[in-house]
Amino acid sequence: MALSFLPLAMFLLRTVTEGVQWPEHVVCTLPHLRLSYVSCDPLQDIGFTLDHCPDLFRRKVHSKVSFLLRHSIEEVYLSVDLFVGNAEPVHYDETLCLPHIQRFTFCGQKKGELLNQDWPLDVKLAPPKGHFIAQIRLINQDADQIACANVTFIFG
Numbered sequence: 001m002a003l004s005f006l007p008l009a010m011f012l013l014r015t016v017t018e019g020v021q022w023p024e025h026v027v028c029t030l031p032h033l034r035l036s037y038v039s040c041d042p043l044q045d046i047g048f049t050l051d052h053c054p055d056l057f058r059r060k061v062h063s064k065v066s067f068l069l070r071h072s073i074e075e076v077y078l079s080v081d082l083f084v085g086n087a088e089p090v091h092y093d094e095t096l097c098l099p100h101i102q103r104f105t106f107c108g109q110k111k112g113e114l115l116n117q118d119w120p121l122d123v124k125l126a127p128p129k130g131h132f133i134a135q136i137r138l139i140n141q142d143a144d145q146i147a148c149a150n151v152t153f154i155f156g
């Protein structure tokens with residue numbers, strides 16, 4: 001009897017120790033563009049949507065980001081690693097919130113609140129063909145990870 005529970009227990013243990021693999025979310029599919037992302041945070045998925053896929057005629061796009069805050073965010077730092085082929089990733093850092101410089105309305109939100117931000121984007125796309133992966137992370141004042149997403153861009 002006890003034995004039949006073993007596979008389930010092993011499975012649960014494995015999901016807990018290895019973390020969850022979140023589903024891939026496809027944001028945009030056009031003949032020449034595919035944009036998708038996977039959360040790379042072990043504890044939560046994140047929401048990201050566009051009102052339409054950017055193209056030559058409609059470059060202005062409204063994006064929306066939402067996720068639950070597991071930590072307060074008096075300070076927020078953006079960290080991006082862009083992977084192109086087998087080359088060394090290109091790293092980019094930016095400060096989004098400081099206690100006295102609140103560039104976005106989400107700056108200063110508290111643990112347990114929902115971050116819900118609209119971002120108007122003006123996309124000027126002239127990318128080379130190819131496959132790009134960006135790992136985008138948000139980190140707070142205590143070096144806690146606030147959100148993490150691996151975003152895949154395929155330009156055809």
Ligand SMILES: *[C@@H]1O[C@H](CO)[C@@H](O)[C@H](O)[C@H]1NC(C)=O
Binds near residue numbers: 038040150
């Ligand atoms: C996200 O990308 C990083 C860097 O390429 C990789 O190490 C990690 O396994 C990826 N995570 C997911 C969930 O895809």
